[in-house]
Amino acid sequence: MPSLIDLRRRIRAVRSTQQITKAMKMIAASRLRRAQERMMNFRPYSDQTRRLVRSVATRVDVSRHPLLAARPGAPAALLVVMTSDKGLCGSFNTNVLKQAGQFITASPGRRVVLALVGRKGRDFFRRRGFPVCYEAVNIFGRVRFEDAQDVARVVIDQFVAGAVGEVYVVFNEFKSVLQQRVTVEPLLPLARIEAPGPGEAPPDYLYEPSPAAILDELLPRTVEIELFRAMLESAAAEHAARMTAMDAATKNSAEVIDQLTLYMNKVRQAAITREIIEVVSGAEAL
Helix, strand or coil, rough: CCHHHHHHHHHHHHHHHHHHHHHHHHHHHHHHHHHHHHHHHHHHHHHHHHHHHHHHCCCCHHCCCCCCCCCCCCCCEEEEECCCCCCCCCCCHHHHHHHHHHHHCCCCCCCEEEEEEEEEHHHHHCCCCCCCCECCCCHHHHHHCCHHHHHHHHHHHHHHHHCEEEEEEEEEECCCCCCCEEEEHHHHHHCCCCCCCCCCCCCCCCCCCCHHHHHHHHHHHHHHHHHHHHHHHHHHHHHHHHHHHHHHHHHHHHHHHHHHHHHHHHHCCCCCHHHHHHHHHHHHCC
């Protein structure tokens, strides 16, 4: 049976941990609000850019633009894995790494090259010897568009050079404060709207400069925008997951404190009863 001093020390330790988890919850909540605002403001821009590119792509020769050309027989695929740089966020990183592992093992004959964004994913795959073409850490404290441009530059170079035939990105999509969904999205080749069928006249637009020149500028920027959107989604989802995990840890620590306090009171009561019995026994002996 532990002594009263040991129990008091354990209660103080749990109470100190509770204060830390409560503070981390408040910090995550404040950061979540800012990250969620950035993400929600960027979503319409990303959606409209995607629609514009798909529309313009129907009016040009796909073979002229390598970012639109499909390569079904390519021997390798590139997977961009986005995880957090820090822990204490529940199953946030575990779910992403699990989904990435399933993607790698889904096609045994296909080679998968990784681009790792986030310290947790980098450390996980580095220990297992997977081929990595890009690494980036410490960017989710403040997500910048320049970070997405760096990743996009590597991705585009790998795809245009023919080293990979497909590019995917796996990340946590922000659904709500209590729900984050792991998503695997195809990034390259970029999707395009199919040409309309007979009797379906497409809208006639006038372009200046030509659609081909517009696509030459839009396609690389679209890849950057899609990666930046995924980073914003992942950052907001990380703060939400950490806030939820710290809230659960705070509640669990309160339960542990109650249990330890009850047990300490029982031990103290048993000690007092034993001392009374010893005093009474001694008095009767005299």
